[in-house]
Amino acid sequence: MQHNKRFSMEQKKARWGWIFVAPSLLFFLVFSFYPIFNAIYMSFFKKNLLSLKPPEFVGWGNYVYLSHSKTFWQSVSNTAIFTIGTFIPLVAFSLMLAAFIVSRRRFQKFFQMALYSPAALSSVVAALIWLLIFDPRGLANQTLNTLMQTSGVNYHWLSSSSMLRLSTIVVYFWKYVGYFTVVFVAGIGGIPDYLHEAALIDGADSWKDFWHITFPLLKPTTLLVSVMVMIQCLKTFSTQYLFSTSGAPTRPIDVITLNIYNTAIKDHNIGRASAMSVLLFLVMLILTWLQLRIAKTEDVTYN
Amino acid sequence: MRRFSRWFTVGLVMSLCLIVFLSLGVSAANTIELTYWTHTDDNRTEIEDRYIAEFTKLYPNVKIKRVVNEGSKMGDLVLTAFSAQNAPDIFNLPIEQQYAYVQHYRVAPVDYKAAGYKDANDLRAQYLDGTFDAVTMDGEIYGLPLELTNWCIYVNKKIFRDAGLDPEKDYPKTWEEIADVSDKIVIREGDIIVRRGFDFRYPYYLVSVLPMIEQLGGKLLSDDGKKAIVNDQAWLKVLEYMRDWGPHGRNLGSPTYTAPRKIWNKDNNDMAMCVSGFYQQGRLRLDNPEFYDSKEWMVIPFPVFKGAVNDVACSYYGHYMMVNAQTSLEKQEMAWKFIAYMLDHPMEYLEKVNIIQPRRDLLESKDFKALPYMDVFMGDMERAHIVFLHENGYQFERFIKEAVESVMLSGVQPQEALDTLRERIQEVLDSEL
Numbered sequence: 076m077q078h079n080k081r082f083s084m085e086q087k088k089a090r091w092g093w094i095f096v097a098p099s100l101l102f103f104l105v106f107s108f109y110p111i112f113n114a115i116y117m118s119f120f121k122k123n124l125l126s127l128k129p130p131e132f133v134g135w136g137n138y139v140y141l142s143h144s145k146t147f148w149q150s151v152s153n154t155a156i157f158t159i160g161t162f163i164p165l166v167a168f169s170l171m172l173a174a175f176i177v178s179r180r181r182f183q184k185f186f187q188m189a190l191y192s193p194a195a196l197s198s199v200v201a202a203l204i205w206l207l208i209f210d211p212r213g214l215a216n217q218t219l220n221t222l223m224q225t226s227g228v229n230y231h232w233l234s235s236s237s238m239l240r241l242s243t244i245v246v247y248f249w250k251y252v253g254y255f256t257v258v259f260v261a262g263i264g265g266i267p268d269y270l271h272e273a274a275l276i277d278g279a280d281s282w283k284d285f286w287h288i289t290f291p292l293l294k295p296t297t298l299l300v301s302v303m304v305m306i307q308c309l310k311t312f313s314t315q316y317l318f319s320t321s322g323a324p325t326r327p328i329d330v331i332t333l334n335i336y337n338t339a340i341k342d343h344n345i346g347r348a349s350a351m352s353v354l355l356f357l358v359m360l361i362l363t364w365l366q367l368r369i370a371k372t373e374d375v376t377y378n
Numbered sequence: 379m380r381r382f383s384r385w386f387t388v389g390l391v392m393s394l395c396l397i398v399f400l401s402l403g404v405s406a407a408n409t410i411e412l413t414y415w416t417h418t419d420d421n422r423t424e425i426e427d428r429y430i431a432e433f434t435k436l437y438p439n440v441k442i443k444r445v446v447n448e449g450s451k452m453g454d455l456v457l458t459a460f461s462a463q464n465a466p467d468i469f470n471l472p473i474e475q476q477y478a479y480v481q482h483y484r485v486a487p488v489d490y491k492a493a494g495y496k497d498a499n500d501l502r503a504q505y506l507d508g509t510f511d512a513v514t515m516d517g518e519i520y521g522l523p524l525e526l527t528n529w530c531i532y533v534n535k536k537i538f539r540d541a542g543l544d545p546e547k548d549y550p551k552t553w554e555e556i557a558d559v560s561d562k563i564v565i566r567e568g569d570i571i572v573r574r575g576f577d578f579r580y581p582y583y584l585v586s587v588l589p590m591i592e593q594l595g596g597k598l599l600s601d602d603g604k605k606a607i608v609n610d611q612a613w614l615k616v617l618e619y620m621r622d623w624g625p626h627g628r629n630l631g632s633p634t635y636t637a638p639r640k641i642w643n644k645d646n647n648d649m650a651m652c653v654s655g656f657y658q659q660g661r662l663r664l665d666n667p668e669f670y671d672s673k674e675w676m677v678i679p680f681p682v683f684k685g686a687v688n689d690v691a692c693s694y695y696g697h698y699m700m701v702n703a704q705t706s707l708e709k710q711e712m713a714w715k716f717i718a719y720m721l722d723h724p725m726e727y728l729e730k731v732n733i734i735q736p737r738r739d740l741l742e743s744k745d746f747k748a749l750p751y752m753d754v755f756m757g758d759m760e761r762a763h764i765v766f767l768h769e770n771g772y773q774f775e776r777f778i779k780e781a782v783e784s785v786m787l788s789g790v791q792p793q794e795a796l797d798t799l800r801e802r803i804q805e806v807l808d809s810e811l
Contacts, residue, residue, distance in 0.1 A: 123482070124457060124460075124461045125457065125460060125461065125478050125479065125482045125484055126482050127482065127483065127484070146802075209634075210634070210635070210636065211570050211571065211632070211634060211635055212570055212571075212572065212635075216570060220568075225568075226567070226568050227566070227567040227568015227569055227570050228568055228569060228570075229568070229569040229570050229625065231625065231634075231787075232634075233634040234625060234632060234633075234634050234786075234787035234788075235787070235788070236788050320450075320581070321634075322580055322581075322632070322633030322634045322635075323633070323634060324780065324783040324784060324787050324788055325776070325779070325780055325783075326780055326784060326788070327788070337776065340453075340454050340457060340458075341772050341773060341776060342770065342772075342773045342806075343457075343478065345461075
């Protein structure tokens with residue numbers, strides 16, 4: 076009785092809630108929050124990864140260096156090109172493919188599985204497959220030559236700057252379009268049928284139904300997908316790493332994450348790499364907040 | 379009485395447990411466990427597993443855990459392990475990577491007595507001159523060589539004849555001839571090359587491209603190490619050569635095609651010449667024994683430019699066995715004993731793994747001299763020096779890669795690429811990290 080007096084039902088629920096959440100909270104503390112705070116701390120120091128000497132405090136030195144580093148701004152530009160080049164087609168095509176799949180009466184599961192399968196591959200394996208395709212003697216040149224009715228033209232998939240950027244976008248698009256299509260399919264499935272039926276009774280065709288019912292009500296899913304796509308694009312690494320270590324010029328695809336890796340692991344400069352990580356983190360945080368804020372002002376509900 | 383017997387039984391059981399626990403503790407305290415990280419090589423794994431079994435038989439209190447990692451990932455793994463203070467007791471890496479470990483005192487000096495030598499001079503006397511230059515600091519030696527490798531050029535004679543060339547007479551001696559001979563051998567379908575005469579080992583600019591610059595009198599750093607890029611003309615000539623080699627020049631090869639040494643063994647009429655080490659012969663014997671036995675291949679020296687001011691061959695590099703300086707002294711001593719035991723089989727390493735340990739007894743043996751084209755490799759070794767070593771060597775190599783590939787593939791002018799390269803290297807030199 077005493078026990079029951081001390082804790083109300085709500086408090087009991089809250090206590091159990093904390094118990095259930097504790098393992099994942101602990102996991103995040105150790106594997107996410109600690110590295111984030113450690114990176115922020117390290118970004119104010121000059122530290123060689125191999126040196127036994129204590130880190131030297133440099134204040135904002137690493138950030139000041141990055142503000143006028145050509146390589147860093149080249150990385151920012153490469154990341155922006157990749158993100159914009161991938162974000163728009165990935166979100167648009169995922170939505171279109173989801174709408175197409177939902178409109179099919181048969182083979183819905185087959186289409187979803189076929190599209191999703193590249194997402195199950197490791198990024199390294201995917202990049203290796205595409206390296207073979209983009210080889211000058213590979214499938215990409217053969218296909219384009221057939222389509223363009225040319226013979227023996229090398230489209231320089233892995234050597235010309237613009238084609239190389241396009242190649243990394245193609246790989247990423249291929250790998251993730253299925254994953255986000257499945258997310259959109261689930262989102263479309265969550266829209267109540269009676270809304271479509273009401274629209275049908277009011278004389279709406281399938282095009283109008285999509286634009287006036289499905290698309291507005293898919294907003295939470297679209298928001299989720301766009302935030303996920305944007306974060307994924309900003310964090311892109313494996314494809315660029317594998318391409319640059321397999322003969323492709325690094326400069327056009329030297330995205331921030333690749334620059335961070337090279338600065339920390341190859342150049343042993345963990346302080347500067349941490350500063351870049353912190354800046355990337357802040358950019359992701361701000362862009363996500365912006366997306367959420369814009370989305371909040373345009374909420375749509377049908378009663 | 380019953381209570382007494384119960385207490386007696388409990389006391390007896392506890393005493394026995396204590397004895398067992400203590401004895402286990404004592405034996406654990408006497409056991410030395412060594413962790414040895416190395417890269418994948420099935421042939422080496424076979425013989426080294428046997429050496430470990432033999433060594434642990436000699437020293438029953440020693441346990442050795444041999445961990446094999448993929449070669450391309452070894453550098454990253456060892457580096458992160460060292461930075462997390464959780465490094466293996468023994469490891470090997472290419473000397474270009476290991477150099478920084480020596481500079482930062484992360485590896486222990488050789489325990490000469492444990493390794494079976496009187497002192498440093500005695501150790502040096504057993505090996506080829508200069509073997510330890512790369513791993514000597516403040517008079518101490520920090521590693522024992524697992525292998526020392528230099529590259530020459532492997533030639534497929536059949537492809538030469540197919541292109542109307544006599545391999546014995548027409549093989550290229552200069553870089554200009556390499557390009558001209560490649561031009562005769564190359565087959566293209568439109569712009570796409572389907573048979574190459576020769577192509578470079580692109581990621582390894584310090585080993586194979588820097589010597590080309592040195593042949594023309596250029597250097598990466600000034601002698602005092604403070605100034606980047608010595609002799610612009612030499613650098614520009616090599617950058618122009620590489621631009622002409624690439625798809626926007628004579629279109630003889632490119633880094634985006636499959637690495638030459640990977641396809642040369644197949645003898646598929648798609649690669650006439652590749653640059654590789656003596657170990658290529660072992661791989662050829664395994665991959666394509668018919669071609670290996672056919673006598674349709676040969677090895678030629680590393681070319682020089684016409685009018686070169688220095689006769690420099692491809693740089694040689696090594697893998698050294700090193701011991702973690704942060705491990706206990708007892709472990710360090712046992713680690714050096716084990717390393718010395720393994721490396722005391724140079725002939726077996728040569729026969730089974732095709733790697734050369736620069737020990738005098740091996741190099742002077744008849745069996746060694748009788749190996750195919752060993753005279754070519756040793757001749758080139760004499761006119762070569764060890765690969766460029768610097769704490770930031772890998773960073774510089776990445777900058778050179780970007781410079782070369784920007785002129786070959788992205789249409790950047792050699793002068794612009796050189797200026798960028800100089801600026802980037804100079805910035806590293808000035809930052810004194």
